[in-house]
Amino acid sequence: MNIKELLQRIQTSFRKKKEEPNEIVQGFLRVLENARVEELTCDEIFSTLDEYVEREVGAHNAADLMPLIREHLDICPDCHEEYEALLKVIEEAGEK
Numbered sequence: 001m002n003i004k005e006l007l008q009r010i011q012t013s014f015r016k017k018k019e020e021p022n023e024i025v026q027g028f029l030r031v032l033e034n035a036r037v038e039e040l041t042c043d044e045i046f047s048t049l050d051e052y053v054e055r056e057v058g059a060h061n062a063a064d065l066m067p068l069i070r071e072h073l074d075i076c077p078d079c080h081e082e083y084e085a086l087l088k089v090i091e092e093a094g095e096k
C-alpha cells in the first residue's frame with residue numbers, strides 16, 4: 001500500500017464516521033500529504049546530497065538545478081540534518 005492509498009483510506013474512514021479528525025490526526029494527514037510530494041527516497045537524497053552541497057557551495061544555484069532535493073530537504077528533517085552537516089564539512093574544507 002502506498003502513501004496515497006493510505007491517505008485516502010484514512011480520509012474515507014473519517015467521512016464514514018461523520019466526525020472531524022482530531023488535531024493529531026489532522027497533523028498526521030498533513031504530513032502524509034506533504035510526503036506525496038516527496039518523490040525521492042531518503043537513500044536517493046543521501047546519494048546525491050554531496051553533489052548538491054558542492055554545487056550550492058560553488059554558487060551554481062543547486063536549488064534550481066535540483067529542485068526535488070531542495071523540496072525533500074524542506075520536508076525531511078533527517079536529510080536536512082545530513083545536508084547541514086555536509087555543508088559544514090565542505091565549507092570548512094574550502095577555507096583551508
Ligand SMILES: [Zn+2]
Pocket residue numbers: 041042045072076078079080
Ligand atoms: Zn529524507
